[in-house]
Amino acid sequence: MIDYLQRLGASGLATLQTLGRATVLWWQAMTCAPDWRNGPGLLARQLYFVGVYSLLIIVVSGLFIGMVLSLQGYTVLVRFGAAEALGQLVSLSLLRELGPVVAALLFAGRAGSAMTAEIGLMKATEQLAAMEMIGVDPLRRVIRPRLLAGMLAMPVLAQIFNVVAIWGAVMVGVHWLGVDAGSFWSNMQNVVDFDEDVINGVIKSFVFGAVITWIAVHQGYDVVPTSEGIAAATTRTVVYSSLAVLALDFLLTAVMFGVD
Amino acid sequence: MADNLIEIRDVSVARGNRVLFSDVNLDIPRGSVTAIMGPSGCGKTTLLRLIGGQLRASSGTVLVEGQDVGRISRQDMFALRRRMGMLFQSGALFTDLSVYENVAFPLRVHTSLPESMIRDLVLMKLDAVGLRGARELMPSELSGGMSRRAALARAIILDPELIIYDEPFAGQDPISMGMLASLIARLNKALGLTTIIVSHDVDETAAIADYIHVIADGAIRGQGPTEQVINSEDPRVQQFVRGLPDGPVPFHYPAEPLLADLGLESHA
Numbered sequence: 001m002i003d004y005l006q007r008l009g010a011s012g013l014a015t016l017q018t019l020g021r022a023t024v025l026w027w028q029a030m031t032c033a034p035d036w037r038n039g040p041g042l043l044a045r046q047l048y049f050v051g052v053y054s055l056l057i058i059v060v061s062g063l064f065i066g067m068v069l070s071l072q073g074y075t076v077l078v079r080f081g082a083a084e085a086l087g088q089l090v091s092l093s094l095l096r097e098l099g100p101v102v103a104a105l106l107f108a109g110r111a112g113s114a115m116t117a118e119i120g121l122m123k124a125t126e127q128l129a130a131m132e133m134i135g136v137d138p139l140r141r142v143i144r145p146r147l148l149a150g151m152l153a154m155p156v157l158a159q160i161f162n163v164v165a166i167w168g169a170v171m172v173g174v175h176w177l178g179v180d181a182g183s184f185w186s187n188m189q190n191v192v193d194f195d196e197d198v199i200n201g202v203i204k205s206f207v208f209g210a211v212i213t214w215i216a217v218h219q220g221y222d223v224v225p226t227s228e229g230i231a232a233a234t235t236r237t238v239v240y241s242s243l244a245v246l247a248l249d250f251l252l253t254a255v256m257f258g259v260d
Numbered sequence: 261m262a263d264n265l266i267e268i269r270d271v272s273v274a275r276g277n278r279v280l281f282s283d284v285n286l287d288i289p290r291g292s293v294t295a296i297m298g299p300s301g302c303g304k305t306t307l308l309r310l311i312g313g314q315l316r317a318s319s320g321t322v323l324v325e326g327q328d329v330g331r332i333s334r335q336d337m338f339a340l341r342r343r344m345g346m347l348f349q350s351g352a353l354f355t356d357l358s359v360y361e362n363v364a365f366p367l368r369v370h371t372s373l374p375e376s377m378i379r380d381l382v383l384m385k386l387d388a389v390g391l392r393g394a395r396e397l398m399p400s401e402l403s404g405g406m407s408r409r410a411a412l413a414r415a416i417i418l419d420p421e422l423i424i425y426d427e428p429f430a431g432q433d434p435i436s437m438g439m440l441a442s443l444i445a446r447l448n449k450a451l452g453l454t455t456i457i458v459s460h461d462v463d464e465t466a467a468i469a470d471y472i473h474v475i476a477d478g479a480i481r482g483q484g485p486t487e488q489v490i491n492s493e494d495p496r497v498q499q500f501v502r503g504l505p506d507g508p509v510p511f512h513y514p515a516e517p518l519l520a521d522l523g524l525e526s527h528a
Contacts, residue, residue, distance in 0.1 A: 125355070129348065130354075132341065135338045135370060
């Protein structure tokens with residue numbers, strides 16, 4: 001019994017320590033003096049890696065999710081003779097929930113894991129230590145550009161996801177199943193509120209982007225420098241950030257759209 | 261008092277409950293080649309990390325150029341590191357940059373020299389390590405000895421006062437071992453560097469070192485000019501220098517007696 005309590009306490013302490021290290025890492029990386037000479041170039045490079053390289057999976061998934069959403073929505077709505085409400089259903093579920101959340105989950109799998117593996121391998125091959133010894137702060141040169149890139153790229157990716165998904169929904173709903181295009185679009189226009197729906201979705205995806213890159217970067221930086229260590233850290237990045245995205249989504253939804 | 265670039269006083273390092281070493285005192289005179297030797301896992305690399313400020317001692321002080329690296333700010337630490345070069349065991353070249361860009365990296369981040377001058381400096385240093393022709397290669401295309409030499413060019417590009425070699429000879433064939441040893445000695449003479457070598461290759465290191473410190477069992481067991489240490493009476497130093505399989509450092513990792521482990525003791 002005592003043994004069990006001890007282990008519980010030890011794992012609790014270890015968790016808190018990890019959280020503390022991650023917070024210190026984030027704080028130090030974000031508060032060190034900005035690097036005007038190399039910073040913009042490094043940021044652009046990271047934006048290219050996390051943003052542009054994630055485009056394909058975001059676009060393809062968005063297309064299919066929009067198509068499926070439209071198909072499923074239609075089969076239910078048409079029973080009540082409300083097929084015209086399809087535009088409303090599709091746009092609200094995408095802008096408020098599916099866009100930010102699914103894009104974030106894909107982002108965690110595509111960009112987060114790559115980030116962890118890259119930084120972990122840089123640590124294992126002493127590249128980070130070498131950088132320190134050259135007198136370059138890896139937090140400034142390696143960590144911060146990645147954190148910023150995640151925060152900036154994620155909202156854009158989520159909006160691209162939304163656009164492609166709505167287009168997929170139109171293909172299935174309007175062109176294939178024959179919902180009236182006019183009522184599809186006007187229903188959508190009537191119900192979508194820019195602040196309430198679009199901006200809130202952007203805020204969500206910004207938060208998700210920040211949290212995913214934070215987890216990914218910390219897992220990479222804190223890695224046990226062996227092959228197993230890197231494999232475990234990469235897995236943890238995907239698992240933790242997916243869970244964090246889902247939990248945060250609930251919290252943010254409760255704050256944004258909660259019943260007054 | 262001799263002019264020491266580095267003074268280590270009463271330093272102890274502990275990881276969790278394990279004491280890596282305790283009350284180590286060590287001086288590194290300016291301009292010398294000092295070797296820190298000892299069996300694997302004795303904390304040699306830890307000692308280097310203390311000097312580089314990547315690790316803090318549990319107690320004691322590490323003075324580099326009169327500055328206590330355990331107490332100075334993060335910013336001062338980075339400023340101090342610009343005056344040190346370090347060659348890592350693996351070379352630690354940045355894998356996303358070519359050899360040329362790797363060597364140019366410290367210049368690009370610390371100076372605002374024009375590109376033509378950067379090119380001249382990089383080519384000179386690459387020529388010194390014999391890799392001028394390999395400048396366009398990526399680190400993955402280099403052999404172990406070549407990547408260590410390229411990393412050496414990177415370590416000396418800012419003309420540091422101190423250069424630290426972490427196991428420069430480990431895993432090298434005899435040719436590149438000889439090449440590295442002569443490079444280390446030549447650089448020390450030509451540039452007036454203070455050199456620290458951490459190694460367990462006795463012959464190569466003894467050939468170029470002025471002073472040797474032998475670490476074993478968490479303390480310094482032999483210290484002084486190379487000749488004196490090689491001929492030391494201390495059994496631990498003797499075992500290490502001669503490469504004897506058994507001695508004060510036992511062949512067996514601590515374990516219960518073999519018979520007991522095999523479950524034969526009770527029948528005996």
